[in-house]
Amino acid sequence: MKINRIQIQNFRSYQKREFELEHRTLVVGPNGSGKSNLVEAIYLLAVGKSFRADADIEMLRYRESFFRVTGKSEDEITVIMNEGRKKFEVNGVPRRMIDAMGRVRAVMFGPADMELVTGNPSGRRRYLDMVISQTDREYRRCAVSYEKGLRQRNRLLDLIRDGEAERNQLWFWDRLLIKDGEYITRKRQEFLDATGFFYDRSVISEIRLKQYEAEEVAAGSTLVGPHRDDFVLKWEGKDVSKYGSRGEQRMTVWWLKQCEIKYLGGEPMLLLDDIFSELDYKHREEVVEVVKNYEGQVVMTTAEKSLVPKDGWNIINL
Numbered sequence: 177m178k179i180n181r182i183q184i185q186n187f188r189s190y191q192k193r194e195f196e197l198e199h200r201t202l203v204v205g206p207n208g209s210g211k212s213n214l215v216e217a218i219y220l221l222a223v224g225k226s227f228r229a230d231a232d233i234e235m236l237r238y239r240e241s242f243f244r245v246t247g248k249s250e251d252e253i254t255v256i257m258n259e260g261r262k263k264f265e266v267n268g269v270p271r272r273m274i275d276a277m278g279r280v281r282a283v284m285f286g287p288a289d290m291e292l293v294t295g296n297p298s299g300r301r302r303y304l305d306m307v308i309s310q311t312d313r314e315y316r317r318c319a320v321s322y323e324k325g326l327r328q329r330n331r332l333l334d335l336i337r338d339g340e341a342e343r344n345q346l347w348f349w350d351r352l353l354i355k356d357g358e359y360i361t362r363k364r365q366e367f368l369d370a371t372g373f374f375y376d377r378s379v380i381s382e383i384r385l386k387q388y389e390a391e392e393v394a395a396g397s398t399l400v401g402p403h404r405d406d407f408v409l410k411w412e413g414k415d416v417s418k419y420g421s422r423g424e425q426r427m428t429v430w431w432l433k434q435c436e437i438k439y440l441g442g443e444p445m446l447l448l449d450d451i452f453s454e455l456d457y458k459h460r461e462e463v464v465e466v467v468k469n470y471e472g473q474v475v476m477t478t479a480e481k482s483l484v485p486k487d488g489w490n491i492i493n494l
Contacts, residue, residue, distance in 0.1 A: 177280050178473045179218060179247040179445065186240040188213035198490035203477040205494030211477035212286065214494075215449045218475060220255050221247040222282035222445070223306045224264065224273045232257055251279050274316040281310045281440045285433045286449030292432065293417050293425045297406040304364050304407075307436055310444075315363050322356040325349050326398055334396040343389070353401055354380055360402045368407050371435040378404035426454055430463065443472030450477055 184190045189210045203211050236243050242258040254265040264276035291299045309316040329349035335341035357380040368375040380401035388399045411428040
């Protein structure tokens with residue numbers, strides 16, 4: 177589904193702006209002009225989360241109390257944060273996040289994606305959630321349920337350690353995490369099998385919870401389950417986080433993004449944020465060739481307009 181127009185209020189550097197998006201849109205401006213903020217707002221409409229903020233409040237314009245992002249296509253999708261809480265609307269009707277998301281599908285590729293190679297496992301798990309959630313409503317539900325259940329179970333482990341609760345009180349949360357965790361693991365495995373990257377999964381089961389019960393109480397934390405998953409990105413068979421050059425790491429992420437496009441299906445929006453900044457001429461040409469032949473909607477940002485073919489592009493100057 178294309179986004180024809182996006183309206184932004186109190187989001188990052190934008191007080192109030194509206195942008196028309198064509199089939200091919202090129203956003204041009206110097207560093208600090210808000211190019212990445214615009215791409216982030218578009219991606220927010222697809223997954224309900226930022227691809228770079230650890231907390232939703234980071235997306236809020238300085239000294240403002242709320243933000244609103246609205247995308248207009250076949251449906252009008254709105255994400256609002258007010259008083260620290262996010263809300264979602266479809267065609268003006270309030271919806272839960274798991275029901276509102278998935279109408280727009282998007283693949284994001286930008287400098288922050290290098291963290292998929294060099295960053296910690298939590299970032300890679302977050303990436304898996306954002307990709308799979310766009311196509312699988314049950315995955316969205318399980319991910320939210322698992323996260324809430326994990327917090328409750330960890331609190332209970334703290335109480336057990338302090339002698340204020342009994343181990344049998346874990347039974348409900350064990351069942352919940354096992355049920356949701358099995359679905360999350362299965363869907364992550366399917367996606368990573370399709371990419372060819374190695375899935376270092378942490379299986380949650382009754383046997384494994386029993387195996388770590390003493391350590392969990394001592395730590396006050398659940399030690400097994402998909403919240404401890406990881407995956408390894410490889411280029412020509414080698415772990416690029418350890419043995420890859422910067423260029424190889426960049427192209428490995430680009431390959432992952434192409435796998436993501438195939439996984440999502442239906443020509444999702446392709447959001448390319450300053451992707452030429454670390455690529456040599458050869459790899460720039462490879463990316464341009466893919467974009468040129470891509471049938472879905474593309475929004476690309478750059479500080480150097482000369483690097484991108486001009487024909488057929490709607491230009492937004494910031």
